[in-house]
Amino acid sequence: MDHGESTYFVPAPSHWPLIGSIGLFALMLGFALLLDDQTLAGGYAAGIGLLVFVGMLFGWFGTVIRESRSGRYNDQVDASFRWGMGWFIFSEVMFFAAFFGALFYARHFAVPWLGGSGDKAISHDILWPHFVAAWPLLQLPDPANFTVAKEAMEAFGLPAVNTLILLSSGATVTWAHWGLKRDRRRQLIIGLAATVALGILFLTLQAHEYWDAYTLKNLRLSSGIYGSTFFMLTGFHGAHVTIGAIMLSVILARSALGHFTPTHHFAFEAVSWYWHFVDVVWLGLFIFVYLL
């Protein structure tokens, strides 16, 4: 890979990081105000923050794409991006680990203890002696302030279909990568388009599943620890699928514009790593949230 550059590219001063910080600040300030008193000011601040942030993403990534296409990134810069993306994904893994940890703790310690087993039998006797531990937990220790769910989620319905969809999308993105490496543009574009379509299909089915949970099963965030862990884990995963699908769409558009060569296409690989990461998290969800 020779782009005529033997030097490490140190970019010129850039206004995008500061704009990104201002966007994040307005977004967070707006959310905080909304949570505090639901005033319009919070909504405006959050809206403006989001616009600034999205504008920053376009501007910053646009700059990077222009720099990359003008051949200023050598192999060493490419390696920096690889390390950076890899450790970013690892930090995301650890974010999900916190919620998986909460799920395991609730299932294996908190709920059984409340049900009177093990060292903590006393809290069962003193607090809620009639509570029976179960998982999925539908009958709460003290249902007074909660939405009582009628049913838990089942694994072998939509979730199993969604598993197949997401696993296939991992295959299609890899097939697209093979196409890119062999310089078969058609295969690349078809593969990417299929991946995006599968991602959107996944999200549609998940939205349907949420609707089903909310209306028919009466399962909410406020349905106790089962609803909390279910919606937070699948919700954050769904948010990541959404981000991944948006990134894949950008890569699809860039592929159509012919931005990538068989040897120089880190952006494609970064997004496909991210997509595989989302895929693996889903497998964890399917096993630990739905199946077991």
Place this chain on the structure above:
Amino acid sequence: MAEIALHGTEHGHPSGITRWLFSTNHKDIGTLYLLFSLTMFFVGGTFAMVIRAELFKPGLQFVDALTFNQMTTMHALVMIFGAVMPAFVGLANWMIPLMIGAPDMALPRLNNWSFWILPFAFTLLLSTLFMPGGGPAGGWTMYPPLFLQTGMAFPFVIFAIHLMGISSVMGAINVITTVFNMRAPGMVFRKLPMFVWTWLITAFLLIAAMPVLAGAVTMLLTDKYFGTSFFNAAGGGDPVMFQHVFWFFGHPEVYIMILPAFGIVSQIVPTFARKPLFGYTSMIYAVGAIAILSFIVWGHHMFTVGMPLAGELFFMYSTILIAVPTGVKVFNWVATMWRGSLTFETPMLWALSFIVLFSIGGFSGLMLGLAPVDFQYQDTYFVVAHFHYVLVTGAVFAIVGGIHYWLPKWTGRMYDERLGKLHFWLSVISVNLLFFPQHFLGLAGMPRRVADYAVQYTEWNMMSSIGGFIFGASQLLFLYNVIRTIRGSGAKASDQVWEGAHGLEWTLPSPPPYHSFTTAPEVK
């Protein structure tokens, strides 16, 4: 990578305010981090002065109990996330590229973003002090259900922590990428300066720990506003679960704040002992071992919460195990000085006091790590004394030592040695007057985070407060010394600065050129 001529040179030397706002230069961003940290050091220090003034006598003198608790909470949050961590990132920014022979950090724009998130995060956090109901008062550990009673400040604190986490993770990614990818030819891992090694391992801890904190505070947020019951037993959750998730972050966080300090001391001691660092390889393994152990010891923060006996034992044994690699490090520093030609310039004084006083903090840590006796110490001033010995006379002393050590390299001017020594001696005496009596207070049963106390604790508290005021005031000397050095008074510093200093950073002029190594140095 035979030659690193800089692409960026065509945009020359930026000037004016945009030099700082839009910077992609590791030295400028390092300076920003350090100045921000210095500011927060004095903001958090002001909170500490309020605490010590209130505790000078029993009864309520200056502030009410709620304000007092806001001061303890904010003091911790500001000092941890605003003073100590950014100071280390600032030092990393300045020194890692110089030490490994790189032109800059690997991802310069991301570097700038990491910094510029911080002032906004602290605007969110500090603004809560002016809100109806005031700032957070439930302690920096944010335990539910108490912390969920925070008023308007609550979401501001949570989002401020999210932003600080984003900043830290991006900074850590940059450090790892720089160390892996930007070393000069010949700068193999077994030649990396100790500061770089400790920071590399710290960066792994940051990436693994900070997202877990983000998860924990997100669960707090949804518990308060969206009806989840992670920490609510009525819905099948458990408030103790928060403590587990929080301390899974919290204990690595403790080492995030001390490992780079180990690195700084490992740079300073060999320089002023005029001997190479003793046991270089064992130092690296020790830091690695401490880092790995940090993920399996979190339960020692919650011995009294009612864990199963197996948990108490596991966390006690794993905690005590940390004494082994830590001991390796302390003995290595001592062995480095053995039969060296020692001189005692200001950086060396700080490093020496670090070794002694950090060890005292380590010993009280051993006491706290023993589950049966921890039942007496839990939530007393003994804990406060312990973590201030490791964080103030540990982390902060190493940072101050490092600043004296590297300031001549950064500015090209020597700081005032007499003023430096005066600042050191005032600090080291007053800090012991400040924190040592707190051991006795704690053993006698004085609880932490309470504005008032029983009269029998008066004498030790008065002593501690007097120590605190002297320590606080002494830092103004430090500020003055730093400012006058930056402004160019003081003798010109040579390239090597210190007679016994070795490493790539000392081969560059003082101050180094705007773009450090435009041609990669060859390391033999």
